[in-house]
Amino acid sequence: MPQPADLYLRLMKSCLLNTIYADYVRPQPQAGVRWKRWVVKALKARNLEVVYGRDRAVLSAEGERNARIDGLAWLPDAHTMIGARRLDNLQACIEDVVERDVPGDLIEAGVWRGGASIFMRAVLKAYGVEDRNIWLADSFQGLPPPNDALFPADAGDLHHSVEELSVSLDEVRHNFGLYELLDDRVQFLPGWFRDTLTQAPIERLAVIRIDADMYESTTQVLEALYPKLAPGGYVIVDDYGGIPACRRAVDDYRAAMGITDDIRTIDWTGIYWRRSSDVLSGESRPAARRAT
Numbered sequence: 001m002p003q004p005a006d007l008y009l010r011l012m013k014s015c016l017l018n019t020i021y022a023d024y025v026r027p028q029p030q031a032g033v034r035w036k037r038w039v040v041k042a043l044k045a046r047n048l049e050v051v052y053g054r055d056r057a058v059l060s061a062e063g064e065r066n067a068r069i070d071g072l073a074w075l076p077d078a079h080t081m082i083g084a085r086r087l088d089n090l091q092a093c094i095e096d097v098v099e100r101d102v103p104g105d106l107i108e109a110g111v112w113r114g115g116a117s118i119f120m121r122a123v124l125k126a127y128g129v130e131d132r133n134i135w136l137a138d139s140f141q142g143l144p145p146p147n148d149a150l151f152p153a154d155a156g157d158l159h160h161s162v163e164e165l166s167v168s169l170d171e172v173r174h175n176f177g178l179y180e181l182l183d184d185r186v187q188f189l190p191g192w193f194r195d196t197l198t199q200a201p202i203e204r205l206a207v208i209r210i211d212a213d214m215y216e217s218t219t220q221v222l223e224a225l226y227p228k229l230a231p232g233g234y235v236i237v238d239d240y241g242g243i244p245a246c247r248r249a250v251d252d253y254r255a256a257m258g259i260t261d262d263i264r265t266i267d268w269t270g271i272y273w274r275r276s277s278d279v280l281s282g283e284s285r286p287a288a289r290r291a292t
């Protein structure tokens, strides 16, 4: 028989991905199209509602569901874009460190609407773990413009211009509240990674989840936080398969630090590895020499 913790976490995943209401498409009246407005008005008068497709290709209900499971796109009505397989992986990593008593807090760097971080708190809650913090690091204003001089691998990167990637701290706090998971174990680190992460009062980490798209951002998280990851703990990188600059940042850091732990694949983009040793053989390289 399924245990209550498992039932709760399954329901959490359905809510965070909104697979339970996946056939509902939020009405999105399009400004400036007069005849459409007229049709909307006429239908409203008859108690009918127009339901629009999204700004990407309209998917069948099945396609919609699969997009959420695979984490293929950000959706107007889901609290995370990482999909079911990466949520399953996050759960497995947390359960493993809790079971094996790997010491340390959990962090997500790159939280967007907060969904994956909310899930991290939910997993700890489900198992009654109250002595580990969940840290959320984000600018809460989207991604930085590329710094070509220091991080040439990011040249031409356009993530900073994507408005949908900018989600405020208030909205993330609100989303935690919706799941009744906002408490003093949830700690926010608002600001650019380059300013916040090295100063953060974090002693030890058991799970680091990196979801920050760019070479610069991924590198800054690894450099500031990987040395704090306890042996037996996990680092998860969301964009390794999907974004070449992120993959390069990870490969460069691993090579520079002599990390040979096996990279395991989660799905089409996510990867993770378990830290086997406390020893890092490399030194941080000067920023100007990175990824040239």
Ligand SMILES: C[S@@+](CC[C@H](N)C(=O)[O-])C[C@H]1O[C@@H](n2cnc3c(N)ncnc32)[C@H](O)[C@@H]1O
Residues within 6 Å of the ligand: 079, 080, 081, 082, 108, 109, 110, 111, 112, 113, 114, 115, 116, 117, 137, 138, 139, 140, 141, 142, 143, 144, 165, 166, 167, 191, 192, 193, 194, 211, 212, 213, 214, 216, 217
């Ligand atoms: C792809 S979204 C994260 C998706 C999220 N993990 C989820 O569950 O859906 C990337 C996030 O990284 C943040 N970010 C990227 N680079 C950053 C940096 N250098 N400093 C601070 N925040 C950054 C953005 O603000 C954005 O919220």
